[in-house]
Amino acid sequence: MTTLYLFGSAAPPVLEIAGVIENAQAYGWDVCLGLTPTASRWLDDRLPELERLTGHPVRSEYKLPTEPDVWPKADVILLAPATFNTINEWSLGLTSKFVVGVVAEAIGKEIPTVAMPCVNSAYARHPRFHGSVDALRSMGVTVLYGEGGFVPNQPGERRPEGYPWHLALDAVETIVRPSAHHPARGNRSV
Template identity: 75%
Template sequence: MSTRTLYLFSSAAPPVFDIAKVVEEAQADGWDVCLGLTPAAARWLDESLDGLAVLTGHPVRWEYKLPGEPDAWPRADAILVAPATFNTINQWALGITDKFVVGVVAEGIGKRIPTVAMPCVNAAYVQHPAFEQSVATLRGAGVTVLYGEGGFVPNQPGQGNPAAYPWRAALDAVNTLWPRQ
């Protein structure tokens, strides 16, 4: 069996605190996992970053590498962006790539890397007209966005349950796009 490489990219939303468990589940599914975080998510997980690097076998990244530096990760076979915040979804759809995670996934569209995104936003954020437009833009670009029935369903502000975040649905979607050989 060949090794499949998954880029797991996460934003600063409460389900990110379960990322070690998600890495382990992805590894059990046969993925070599490379973990990338938004700067805010990296700050939230600061005390766990070294352990996450050991768990994945790769450095955890949240910044672009410097010109001329070798890439520390193997090439991605698939990308999972979860939890994806309101900001991450909108920046990605608009092509605003000042953050490492958003830059890689924006480029991933052009490279045709199978990509799944699962938002983590509350019901107030999704009322903003940019959000639905961003989801439609990403879907139109070939990204599988797990939003709504069968994916993430927004909760009322302050009433989220991070333990109920449907991580397994996200991993199953990635496995469907890039099945084991």
């Protein structure tokens, strides 16, 4: 079974993470859920349900050096939604957050990693953001941003079609099984 580390940061689409886990499991992936500390607080009352759903502890903090690893090794990582802060921390190698530390290390371990930002157009106009996206791409990270990925909306605006989770899951599936034919997920709800 392919192990997917599904990581999320504190943007509204993280509230839909249970449906994303179920979709990933339908494709045969063993899902381990990691959250930034703020995303974990947002989902605090749902963490036991998410642990039952994945069969693994939900992690948002580094383990102590004396503690064993509780997750299997990752075959692929998906970081979505990835906030402005998370993208910038990652590209700069600032790893005080567990999720950012794992994806930063994944570059050196050559673990295939997909990221899909979730930022509004005001954040997207900040020059550091585009530099960070370009830096991550140059490091081998698949960043789904712009045409064919996440396109920023206006501050405070929600899209009627929602966050394009299907694009992120399709990108992961392409990495995991590049030659397999897969049904389009564009119409699947999360």
